[in-house]
Amino acid sequence: MLPKPFIKELNNHFQSGSLIIHPDELTLYALDGLQLNSAIPKIVILPESTDQVSQIIKLCNKYNLPFTARGAGTGLSGGAVSDGGVILQLSRMNQILEIDIPNRIAVVQPGVVNVHLTQMVREYNLHFAPDPSSQIVSTIGGNNAENAGGPHTLKYGVTAHHILGQKVVLPNGSIVNFGDKLRYQNGFDFSSVFTGSEGTLGITTEIIVELTLSPDTVETFLLSFDNYKNAADMVSEVLETGIIPAALEFMDKLCIKAVEKKMKAGYPENSEAVLLVELDGNRDKVQEDSNLLLSIANKYISNPPIRAENKKEKENLWKGRKHAAGAMGLLAPAYYTNDGVVPRHCLTEVLKGIYQIGKNYNLQIGNLCHAGDGNIHPLILYDPGNKTQVEKVFECSAEILLLCLNFGGSLTGEHGIGAEKKSLMPRMFNETQLSLMMDIKNLFDPENLSNPGKIFPTKGSCGELNQNRNNVLYG
């Protein structure tokens, strides 16, 4: 139960339409994109300004209530879920506050949907470069909290590379600015620490982002292979040869099957794997790189390359990629999205290992990868009604991530640690590293109120997640 004085004070500051406390409505906030983890908050509040966020956080401090910021709820690591705390749903803070075309800067509230910003500046030949697959719904606040990537990260970098500064409400309710519109800083770059901190250090309420010039020319190719190893090997050769594609995406046979079942994107169903390659830049450079790419491809591909001849064909090829994960729903009742990173030259070995792990657990795995970045997304198919299989999914996913660590990789490239992977953190970081990160958390959030239970391992964290998982699947 929430303290009555807390409710009373909230009612003094907020209209009833800004507060959600009915149990049925609260269940809508029990999940994010990680379907295997659920928890019910005690209240959801919809603030409209930085000051309101600050007021709420000060009240949370007064009544010792944990709080969690939430955007579109598309995160895949359980980061936007609160077990018995306060959720600040930021969807009403969805204004683009400023667009400065000459300086290629925009100032946005956290609830602005990623693709909306690009739509607003497209006529000026600019775009917001981070493009997670969820970009048509995910918010820039969420992208900032998770340091989101996307297919075009290979050339354009992750969200952190496009953020100049942010206004943050710290866990004590004070409002601070980290960074500003100026492009050069010298000093402790706290904005870097806050981007990707998964809402554990406070809540960002304004973000200053850099806009990117759109390229003159874009060429999109679909290359197909009769062996996944050929596709993965080609990735290394392309990069080593001196081509940096805008995107270099890998999909295996199971993904191709799902995509073609769902939308007929034109992916050759007789292939074991495809690479979706995009080259962009000025016309001459793209032409030169295209010729080089195709000459490399000739050594590896099994079917003639498909080149998108027009915008529609390009969109169709990308539609296949962007909806590949969702299409998995046609092959199984549910799927679990893993997110690990490995050195790019190890991709072939890692994929081999993943298929073996799938066999060992008797689980079907489709592999989607931002191959150019070494960022893998094995999609593990399962039946939520099969309790034994669900248990195996978690174990299988953990084993894949440990495989990534064995190759010198990371537990997550763009989805975050959240509640999902916190128990694996000691496998990637030693005690000193973890202590330092926890000290940073403690510096900004000594009361541990800002999105607690995320990133850092807690006693029995596996057990907690299992319990939450059962709520969803069998409750």
Next chain:
Amino acid sequence: MDNPVINHHPANLTATVSGDATIEDIQEILSENHQFIPIGPFDIKIKIREAIDFNLLGCLNHKFGTIKKWLLNTKLEMKNEMIQTGSNVMKNVAGYDITGVLIGAQGSLGKIRTATFKLYPYKKKLVPFISEKMDLKTAIEISNNFPVSGLQVINMNVDCYIIVYSDEVPEYNFIEYNPSKIDNFQNDIRFVVLPSEIISLIEKIEELVSSFCIFPSMGIVDVKLRSQSDKGRIEKISEQGDCRIFNISDGKPIPRNCDNLEYLKSFKKLFDPENIFPRYKFIQ
């Protein structure tokens, strides 16, 4: 001394380099595989650690951005121990970004022993070119729409020149040149403004400066003062609008009100409780 390049994976486009190595030595080794760290160019004596500590930049930032985009991981010496601050892969969002916070921290959080960078492949090596003489406005206009790798505007005796690092001869009558003459410029103050404000800034300060060097896409204007006694006037000018200034000699920002000062101090203490490493100048 360690080898300048400790580990180089050409197929992964990454290299781990010694913090003590000069960028010149590192680039030389990486060039054997037609790869480089796309930062600089800097003075040949600059060590990679110094480039990170002071967030140094050269004209390659025009296309490639700052060090933040290329640094993946460091081995950081703290009191009695070394820690890895990140991971040697292209993307890593596990935990907090400690690597990023070291950039520009002036070595105050620890000593960078090794650094792992993303590399950039090239088919033809970038070489310096210099433009014909032009006025400042033209130079800025051209630089805004210039599809090259690196670019910097230099003023020498009233006339402006554009310096470009490119793999082909650029338009606008550029010729190859030896950059040493330019690199020896000793500037006093760095202004950081919005790129659109560069010309207006120079109009305000031109009578106080003898030369300047501009990184247009970053909004950076480095200036040499005619007289050190004009520093006060320069500081006054910098208080108007969005503007930040640094002393170039030590990277020390000119003090301003800072609402985050307590956090800066406490943050340093987390890394260096006994104050072994140099103090961050801003919080002295």
